[in-house]
Amino acid sequence: MKRKVDYTWKLREIMAGRRIYTATELVPLLRERGIDLSASQVHRLVSGTPNGCPCR
Numbered sequence: 001m002k003r004k005v006d007y008t009w010k011l012r013e014i015m016a017g018r019r020i021y022t023a024t025e026l027v028p029l030l031r032e033r034g035i036d037l038s039a040s041q042v043h044r045l046v047s048g049t050p051n052g053c054p055c056r
Helices: 011-017 023-032 039-047
Strands: none
Touching: 011 039, 023 039
């Protein structure tokens, strides 16, 4: 039987806790960590829940 793994996406909550209120404020912070995403990609990451997890 396959197990179904579920999660709650709390990125906006974490951002608010660090006083980051717009997705564009994340772009330089991600770049510092070697993650190069466009502003629209970061917006999609913040505004929605990722479709899947690459881990198996």
